[in-house]
Amino acid sequence: GDDMAILAALGLQSYRFSIEWARIEPEDGVFSQAALDHYQRCIDACLSRGLAPVLTYHHFTLPLWLARQGGMTSPEFPDRFARFCEHATRHLRGFDIACTINELNLPLFIREPLMARMTSEKALARIAAAEAVLHGSINSFFLYSPREVILNQGLAAHAKGRDAIKSVRSEIQVGVTFAVQDEQAEPGAEALRDQRREDFYGVCLDAVKGDDFIGVQTYSRVVSKRDGSSGPEEGHPRTVMGYEDRPQALAATCRFVWERTATPIIVTENGWAGDDDRRRAAFVPEALSELHDAIAEGVDVRGYFYWSLLDNYEWAAGYGPKFGLIGVDRATQQRRIKPSAVLLGDIARANALGADNRSAAAPQVMGDGAPVGL
Structure with a gap:
């Protein structure tokens, strides 16, 4: 609220922020009303200060349960994302502009530089540690997915997420962001x-x-x-x-x-x-x-x-x-x-x-x- 008050006092008119999927759906199919209430308070704080809220549904991070299933490489990812978008939109009100996925195309630029860095002993040790936390392979979307998977999964998730948002409120302006x-x-x-x-x-x-x-x-x-x-x-x-x-x-x-x-x-x-x-x-x-x-x-x-x-x-x-x-x-x-x-x-x-x-x-x-x- 304090940051939004500063933003409004400066004379700006809108505030773009993301809603964290892992907080809203901490387990597969289990949604947190407390998390949704938190984001509704964020929206209300914008509105009370004359700021138009703009929501981003996915900004790089994933719920742990979905990461264990392969993250964005999972065949289920587009449908899981659409379910999240539908549920969040049904419970949040007061916004008219939404971004489905932040920088959907970013993996296309960074895969090769990241893969080059991931061959070091230190990097491989970090991957092993992360896999231990996940209790399985990371199957990283950014690093190991073929270009076709990145495009097909990401674009399918955007399309299904967009349609899910509009199925609840057709008047919301929905887009995706690209680097x-x-x-x-x-x-x-x-x-x-x-x-x-x-x-x-x-x-x-x-x-x-x-x-x-x-x-x-x-x-x-x-x-x-x-x-x-x-x-x-x-x-x-x-x-x-x-x-x-x-x-x-x-x-x-x-x-x-x-x-x-x-x-x-x-x-x-x-x-x-x-x-x-x-x-x-x-x-x-x-x-x-x-x-x-x-x-x-x-x-x-x-x-x-x-x-x-x-x-x-x-x-x-x-x-x-x-x-x-x-x-x-x-x-x-x-x-x-x-x-x-x-x-x-x-x-x-x-x-x-x-x-x-x-x-x-x-x-x-x-x-x-x-x-x-x-």
Whole structure:
């Protein structure tokens, strides 16, 4: 509630957060009313502060019972996910926008780098320890699944989850989010760039044409190179995540997704990681200015969420990278509002970017829970 009060006081209009499947369904087919009540209180806290809640049903984590069955590789996964979506939607009220699965396509990018790291003795020992906890093989969705399983299972789960949500409340706007990098090429490497676009995004985007929206999550650009490699441009400034510091990437990915799908877009994540909040405060309006130009060209962008409201736990990178508009002292949980948060709030209140007041085609400004936004 306190974080939502800060978000509302800043002038932001919406809060995106996930509902944790493992808490709501701790055992197969057994649902926790206490967990559902907790998330209803979160929704109510948003509404009481004038924030529109946006729910994400699946953000990387799975219930332990489902992990033991093979997780997202289990043939039962799409139906189990649909059951969860239906039950949660039936018991939660007060929200009108939902994301089924966060970054459904992410395994397509990270399988090979992760598999390379998982061959070390230390990594194999950690896998063995995790398997002991699970009382069986991890059968990791990210690491060991063929591409076809990732696509078929993930896209089937999204479709069934979407239909389950709408079977309860047809008016809810439902979409799925994708990690989308701005794929560009050195001269002579265009074929590699085009292949990456097809491999990482093409089938997924084609499968969700006609959804209420597509969530675009963009942080940077990747350059395909003549030597067959791909990555940041040599010598270009980078964030602490190792990404190119390139705010223009967001507009480029939104153009790409719109041209491919003609489906409305919500920017569900975009942000900058580092300790220098002055750079973050410059990055955000630079990204939004470019996005405004894309909207003026006809790209249908309905909203923007910054990642993240708070300095968050960034998975394998832990608490090191600082994405947040608000800093957190992990010992005391004290919050520190950064100048970039005030800046984004001012943009949200005005629904305009600075003195040029280019508001006519601006998207609705939104904020987010491990995101925040415009």
